[in-house]
Amino acid sequence: MQKDKTNWYASWFNTPYYHILYKDRNHREAALFMNALTNFLKLEKNDSILDLACGKGRHAKYLYKQGFDVTGVDLSEESIAFAKQYEKPRLHFEVHDMCLPYPKKFDAVFNLFTSFGYFEKEEDNLRTIKSVKAELKPNGSAVIDFLNVEFAIKNLVPKEKKKIGDIVFHIEKYVEDGYIIKNINFEDEGKEYHFVERVMALTLEDFQRYFAEANVDLKNVFGDYHLNNFDKNTSERLILIFN
Template identity: 50%
Template sequence: MNTSTDWFASWFDTNFYHILYKNRDHKEARLFMANLVAFLNLKKNDTILDLACGKGRHSLFLNSLGFNVTGADLSENSIKYASQFENETLKFVQHDMRIPFKNKYDAIFNLFTSFGYFENDNEDIQVLNNIKNGLKTSKSIAVIDFLNVQKAVANLVKEETIERDQITFNIKRLLKNGFIIKEIEVVTESEKYTYFERIKYLDLPKIIKYLETVGLTLQYTFGDYDLQKFDVNSSNRLILIISK
C-alpha cells in the first residue's frame, strides 16, 4: 500500500476529510483551549501561532478571547476558507511547518495530533526547532497536543465503517514500521478513493529526546483536555507544555 510521507498534503485538502471529521467535539476543544490559556496565564493581545490550524475554527475561538492569532496550515483549501474570518488581530497563512516561521510569538499551539507526520525523524526535529526559534523569549510557551500512543495501540479498533452524508468510509487501522496507520476507503455513489493517515509512534521518552536535541525543555505533561495528570495506561492524550 502507498502510504507516502506527504499523505497529509492530499487527504487534508479533500472535502472527504472534513465530512469524516465534522462531528468532532468542538465544545470540548474550546474548553481545552480556555483551560490552556488560563493555565499558561496568557495576557490579552499576546501573539499566538495556531500551527496546523485547519479551517481556523480554533484560531477564531482564541481570537475571541482577546489574543492576536495567526493560523497556519499546509492546506490551500483550508486557508482559503479560513481567510474569510480575518480581522486586524486574526490572520491566516498557508505554511509548511518544516519551514521556519517569519515571526516570533508569545505562544505556539500545535493541537489535536498535528505532529509526527513525517517518515524521517529529522523532519519532526526540524519542526521542533522551528517552534523553538518561533518563540519570543525564554518565558514563551509551546504546546503540543499529541495522542497517548501506548493506549491508542492497546485499544486499536482494527476495522470500522462510518456512513456520513451518503458516503461510506471503510477504515482499517494497524501499527506498522513505527507508525499508526489508518487506511480510509471512501465510497461514493459513483467513485471509490483510498487515503491514509500516518502518525508516528512517539511515546514520551522519544519525544523528550527530540526536545533535548533542539534545546527545548519539557515543563509539564497532561493527559486530557481538563489538564489532568498524564498516565501512560489511562490517558487518551499526551499534552506537552514546552519552553526554550
Template identity: 60%
Template sequence: MQKETNSWYASWFDTPYYHILYKDRDYEEAQLFMDNLTGYLNLPKDAKILDLACGKGRHSIYLNQLGYDVTGADLSENSIEEARKYSNEKLHFKVHDMRKPMPEKYDAIFNLFTSFGYFENDEDNVMTLKAMCSSLNEYGFGVIDFMNVHHVIKNLVPRETKTVEGIVFHIRRHVINNYIFKEIDFEDKGEKFHFTERVKVLTLEDFESMMEDSGIYLLDIFGDYRLKKFYKDESERLILIFK
C-alpha cells in the same frame, strides 16, 4: 479511478472528504481545552498566538474570540482558503510548512489535535520542534497536543464503518514499523477513493529525547484537555508544554 499519493497529509487534508469525515469533532471539548490552556499559561490579554497546523481554523477562531491576536498556519491551501472567511484585524491565516520558522515571534505556539509525527524522516519532526522554538519570543511557550500512543494502540479499533453525508467510509487501523496507519476507503459519485493517515508512534520518552537534542526545555506534561496528570496506560492525550 483510484486516487492516492505518497505525501498523504498534503493530499488527504486538502480534500473536502477529510472535513466531511471529521465534521462531528467536539467543539465544546476543544473550547474547554483552549480555556484551560490559556489560563494555565497565564497569557497576557493581547498575546500573539500561532495555531500551527490549524486546519480550517476552529481553535484559531475561538482563541481570537477570547481576545488574542491569532495566526493560523497550515499546509493545506483549501483549508486556509476556508479559514480566511473568518479573518479580521486580529485573526490571520497563511499557508505554511511547519518545518520552517515563522518570520514573527509569538507568545505561544499551539500544535493541536495530533498534528505532529506525519513525516517519513525523523529529522523533519526535530526540524518542526526547532522551528516552533525559534518562532517563540523570549517568554513564549510551545504546546504540542499529541495522542497517547500507549492508550491508542491498546484500544485500537481494527475496522469501522461510518456514514457521513451519505458517504460510507470504510476505515481500517493497524500498527506497522512504528507508525499507526488508518486506511480510508469510500465511493462518491461513482468514483472510488483510498487515503491513508500515518502518524509516528511517539512516546513521552521520544519527545523528551528530541527536545533534549534540540535544546528545548520541557516544562510540564498533561494527560487530557482538563490538564490532569499524565498516566502512561490511562491518559488519552499527551500534552507537552515547553520553551
C-alpha cells in the same frame, strides 16, 4: 480507484472528504481545552498565538474571540483558503510548512489535535520542534497536543464503518513500522477513493529525546484536555508544554 501520490497529509487534508469525516469533532471540548491552556499559561488579552497546522481554523477563531492576536498556518492551501474568509485585524491565516520557522515570534505556539508526527523523515520532527523554539518570544510557551500511543494502540479498533450523509467510510487501523496507520476507503458519486493517515507512534521518551537535541525545556506533561496528570496506561492524550 483514485489514490494520492504525494505525502498523504498534503493530499488528504486538501480534500472535502477529510472535513466530512471529521465534521463532528467536539467543539465544546476544544473550547474547554483552549480555556484551560490559556489560563494555565497565564496568557493575557492581545497576547500573540501561533496555531501551527490550524486546518480550517476552528481553534484559531475561538482564540481570537477570547481576545488573542492569532495567526493560523497550515500546509493545506484549501484549508487556508477557507479560513481566510474569517480574517480580521488580529486573526490571520497563511499557508506555511511547520518544519520551517515562521518569520515572527509569539507569546505561545499551539500544535493541536495530533498535528505532529506525519512526516516521512524522522528528522523533520526535530526540525519542527527547533522551528517552534525559534517562533517563541523569550518567555513564550509551546504546546504539542499528541495522542498517547500506548493507550491508542491498546484500544485500537481494527475495523469500523462510519456513515456520514450518503457516504460510508470504511476505516481500518493497524500498527506497522513504527506508525499508527488508518486506511480510509469509500465511494462517492460512482468513484472509489482510498486515503491513508500515518502518524509516528511517538512516546513521551521520543519527545524528550527531540527536546534534548533541540535544547528545549519540557515544563509540563498532561494526559487530557482538562490538564490532568499524564499516565501512559490510562491517558488518552499526551500534552507537552515546553519553551
